[in-house]
Amino acid sequence: MSIVGKTNIHEGLQVYPIKYTWAKELYDQAVSNTWFPHEIQLGEDLADWNRMTDEERHAVTFFMSYFNPAELLVNKCLAFGVYPYINAAEAHLYLAKQMWEEANHSVAFEYVMSTFPINREEAFKAHRATETMRKKEDYNITYLKRMTEVNLDIDTVEGKRDFIRNLVATNVIMEGIWFYSGFMVGLSFRQRGLLRNFGSLIDWVVRDESLHLKFGINLILTVLDEHPEIADEAFTAEIHRMILDAVELEVSYNKELMPRGILGLNADYINQYVKYMADRRLEELGFNPHYNVSNPAKWMATANDVEQLVNFFEATNTAYEVDARAHVVTNTHSTEQKIA
Ligand SMILES: [Fe+2]
Ligand SMILES: [Fe+2]
Incomplete structure (x- = not known):
């Protein structure tokens, strides 16, 4: 049996024996990373907010307007487009944890929005009222919608291509490129000594997202490994095009x-980072880099690993982990299969 296909509800009810060990390892790591938004106090950040410029506040509000619905959109993409077509209990374990994490991210951003004096009604409306935000959301919805149509047959090559398209749009593009662009903007406040606790929340979100991305890439590569007929020349070119189009939307x-x-x-600085990240995603899928730009925000590479911020006023160490087992999961896919 392959990882994707029509599901038999009488099967997949036992985790062992595990076929896709990478999925279980990512689940264990995700459980170790569990956190809760209210462990971080935002009082200091609220004081920062009051001395920030209107443009700085606009950037934070814009960030919230995009991320708050986007976190829940990821869950819809998983619930309607991924989970129902998966045949491995260990992958279902991971997806269940990821979905809780996306809910937790949404609650975390809601917590920030209700703490800062942000006009919430305007911020909530912006994801549809702002054209560039709406286009990103609609991009994901197009692929998600296809996964809900009754004529989608996952056991055909075309059905599996739809499955991969939705995964690329959700995991690789939304979580792996667009979100990182937002995180970089969010964390740049801390680089300038502002919103340090908001930065800690983002650190935790980034830590989760890096696992979501690993799971998504591993899942894509596993499906291609098990069904190599999917990736013909036209489909490969289409996936490449999807990523370049997504960069244009982000720009x-x-x-x-x-x-x-x-x-x-x-x-320009942010968009160079977007192109740098898009190249990394292209490489993970087996393509050559397209933009060949340097990373303008090298501090991002280490921010999440080495930043062990202790807020001395409110004494919350953001580097804690609920379980010290801390499995490091890298290169979990065991084959050389790539999309290109
Ligand atoms: Fe998330
Ligand atoms: Fe995510």
Whole structure:
């Protein structure tokens, strides 16, 4: 049996023996990473908010407007587009934990929005009212919608291509490129000594997202490994095009996010980071890099690993882990299969 196909509800009710060990390892790591938003106090950040410029506040509000619905959209993509077509209990374990994490991220951003004096009604409306934000959301919804159509037959090559398209749009593009662009903007406040506790929340979200991305890439590569007929020349070119189109959507979005520079950032700087991240995602799928730009935000590479911020006023160490087993999961896919 392969990892994706029509599910038999009488099967997949026992985890052992485990076929896809990478899925169980990612689950164990995800459980070790469990955190709760209210472990972080935002009082200091609220004081920062009051001395920030209007443009800096606009950037944080824009971030919230995009991320709050996007976290829940990831869950819809998993619930309707991934989970129902998976045949491995160990992958279901991981997806269940990921879905809780996305709910937790949404609650975390809601907590920030209700702490800062953000006009919540406007912030909530913005994901549809702001054209560049709406286009990103609609991009994901197009692929998700296909997964819910009754004529989708997952046991056909075309059905599996739809499955891969939705995974690329959700895991690789939304979580693996667009979210990282947002995280970089969010964490740049801390780089300038502002919103340090908000930065700690983002650290925890990034730690979760890095596992979501590993799971998504492993799942894509496993499906391609088990069904090599999926990746013909036209499909391979289509996936490549999807990623380049997604970069264009993000470039327009960032121009609206940051019409002028703040905090040493501007839209060009952020978009160079977007292109750098897109190249990494292309490589993970087996393509050559397309943009060949350097990482303008090298501090991002280490921010999540080495930043062990202790807020001395409110004494919350963000580096804690609920379980010290801390499995490190790298290169979990055992074959050389790539999309290109
Ligand atoms: Fe998330
Ligand atoms: Fe995620």
